[in-house]
Amino acid sequence: MSDLGIYIHVPFCGKKCGYCDFYSACYSKQQAELYVSAVIRNIRHYGDGERKVDTVYFGGGTPSLLSPHQLGEILGCIGECFDVDKDAEVTIEANPNTLTPKRLAGYRDVGINRLSIGVQSMNDRELKMLGRTHTAERAEKAVRDAHEAGFGNISCDLMTALPHQDVNSLDSTIERLTELPIQHISAYILKVEEGTPFDCDDIRSVLPDEEKTAGLYLHMVETLEKHGFMQYEVSNFARKGFESRHNCRYWKCRDYLGIGPSAHSCYMGKRFAVPRDLEGFIGSEVQQTEITDESPCGFEEYAMLRLRLREGLLLSRVPEHRADIEKKLPALISAGYAEYNGECVHLTAKGFLMSNSVIEYLIF
Structure with missing residues (x-):
């Protein structure tokens, strides 16, 4: 049986960004404890003690709202229920505002070895427009603190085609980002998703047109590669050897198991999804799933x-x-x-x- 990646969707956010259509709910300490217990129940349900796991990915939402202890409980359960590779890639997505030196040390102690930090821009005006609660200075400190805590595999998110963004502001962000001790960049074109707060004329009227968006994207690719971040996927760039092993599973049709509300899986020959319902996930002994593809990975x-x-x-x-x-x-x-x-x-x-x-x- 082939190896497996595990994706845990952590649905909590301190504040929902106006452009985001991922499933999330407001964080509360009580809900977080109930959620962690539900994740552990599901890991025990799926685990057989034998299936080799070589990637674990905590996505969200804002997984870094969970404490090191809570993430350690989940990882400990994965270790009990699966055969986890000693060199497994274990990633957590994080908001810069949540990353204190103490918290970072705690994450390292429980086995997390890769961070994906939601920077988005190193321009405070752009960050404010996006509704991000951190500043460029805070993002830079989070990355440097992570490096000091021993993380040698750090990714940062970058967004382009923002309202009023031009080549100069994009260059400034790239220069500042690539000077940091990071190894990977996930770079996305801002897309207005239906039903989000950004789905309005005020935002659409200030977005760059298709020609300018294309120019910004191609300029970004060229500039990142000049800085040693080679494009290995449509939206992903890495220094040699630091490609996201977990995300490569998706693009190579390899098995992954998703746990948590809105999580998707390609597992045991089928694709299935968990409903976008935190209360339902917490209240079920085993997460409810809906088959989305009976025979995935055809030509x-x-x-x-x-x-x-x-x-x-x-x-x-x-x-x-x-x-x-x-x-x-x-x-x-x-x-x-x-x-x-x-x-x-x-x-x-x-x-x-x-x-x-x-x-x-x-x-x-």
């Missing part, structure tokens, strides 16, 4: 996910589709969207920018 899904990665799609893995793909490649190559070496096709930075359309043309 179309496999090819689509592989093409999100810079390493691309090896056509020898899909021999029955090779001829059809090769017929379509010349147009993509001449437009600068893809490259092909006779065995593997991968998208360029320009192709990643148009990835949905390019992938749809290539494989559907």
Whole structure:
């Protein structure tokens, strides 16, 4: 049986950001304790003591609202119920405001070895517009404190195509970020999600148009790579050897088990999701799930996910589709969207920018 990644969705936030459509609820100490107990019940339900686990990822929400003790209880239970690799990558997403030296030391002590810090920008005006409660100075301190606490694998989130953002402000953020002791950057284009507070004319009217958004994205890719952060996926950049092992599971159709309200899984040959309902999750002996795909990772899904990665799609893995793909490649190559070496096709930075359309043309 193949190895496994475990994703824990921690749904608590101190303050909901206006652009975010991930499931979250207001934090309370009592709810957090009940939530941790429910997570542990579910780990015991799924665990068999034998399945090898080599990545654990706490996403949210704001997982760093949980204490080191609470996260340690969860990790301890995973260790009892699964065969956890001694070199497992264990990640927690964190808000800079929650990361004190004491808390960071506690996270290290319970086995967390990778941080993903929600910086978003190193420009205070942009941070305020996004509704973030930290400043650029606070984000910088959080990263430096994490490094001092012994974290050698730190990722920061970066957002581009923000209202009024230009190349100069983006460059300033990138320069300041890449001077910090970090190894990974997840860089996202701001997308207005339906039903969020940003889904309004006031925000849409000040967003950059498609041409400017494209220019900012391509400039970001080029600048990050000049600083040693190579693009290995549409929105992810890393120094060599620091690619997110857990997230690569998603793009390589490898098994992962999701626990918590709104968590998704690709596990035991099926895809399934947990309802976006904290009370329901806490109140159930075992989390309720809804099957979303009875037979995942067929050709179309496999090819689509592989093409999100810079390493691309090896056509020898899909021999029955090779001829059809090769017929379509010349147009993509001449437009600068893809490259092909006779065995593997991968998208360029320009192709990643148009990835949905390019992938749809290539494989559907």
